[in-house]
Amino acid sequence: xxxIKKKTILGVDDMPEMLTNINxxxxxxxxxxxxxxxxxALKILETTKIxxxxxxxxxxxxxxxxxxxxxxxxxxxxxIPVVFITANADDETAQKAIKKGVQxxxxxxxxxAALLDAVAFFLD
Numbered sequence: 783x784x785x786i787k788k789k790t791i792l793g794v795d796d797m798p799e800m801l802t803n804i805n806x807x808x809x810x811x812x813x814x815x816x817x818x819x820x821x822x823a824l825k826i827l828e829t830t831k832i833x834x835x836x837x838x839x840x841x842x843x844x845x846x847x848x849x850x851x852x853x854x855x856x857x858x859x860x861x862i863p864v865v866f867i868t869a870n871a872d873d874e875t876a877q878k879a880i881k882k883g884v885q886x887x888x889x890x891x892x893x894x895a896a897l898l899d900a901v902a903f904f905l906d
Contacts, residue, residue: 788813789905790830794823794849795838795867800890804836804867807894808901820844832862834904836897839868839875850884863904867892 790813793804801816808814815830817823820843826832835853839846846866853859865886866879879887886900 789833790815791834791836791901791905792817792823792826792830792832793836794818794820794841794846795836796841797838800838800867803892804897807897812901812905820849823849827859834901835862835864836867836901837864839866839870839879847878847882850882854883865900865904867897 788811791804791808793801793814793816795801795804795816796818798818801818805814805816815826815832817826819841823835837846837849841849844852846868850864850866853862853864863885865888866884867888867890868875869890870876871889876887885904888896888900
């Protein structure tokens with residue numbers, strides 16, 4: 783029998799320690815890819831089928847909101863579920879994310895249990 787293929791998650795955050803945490807928490811059950819910026823994320827998205835995107839909101843050059851809007855305009859990428867992971871715990875940012883159509887929203891520091899629950903909700 784063939785091996786069951788793990789679902790692939792892409793974490794995008796400009797803080798390397800956050801990417802390390804995402805990888806450490808999820809690598810047992812998922813194929814985790816990480817990108818330090820939007821440009822790196824786009825290169826991964828060109829060559830890899832991603833099942834879930836974990837996206838920081840505050841990043842240099844292009845914010846998570848701007849990147850999300852760019853994804854929504856791309857037929858090949860618009861159906862990937864996106865969960866924002868952000869230090870912005872204010873209601874205004876959360877409401878904006880919901881209105882834009884972001885599927886999930888977690889605040890930093892994110893607990894391993896909350897991250898695993900959010901990922902499982904979309905992938906399992």
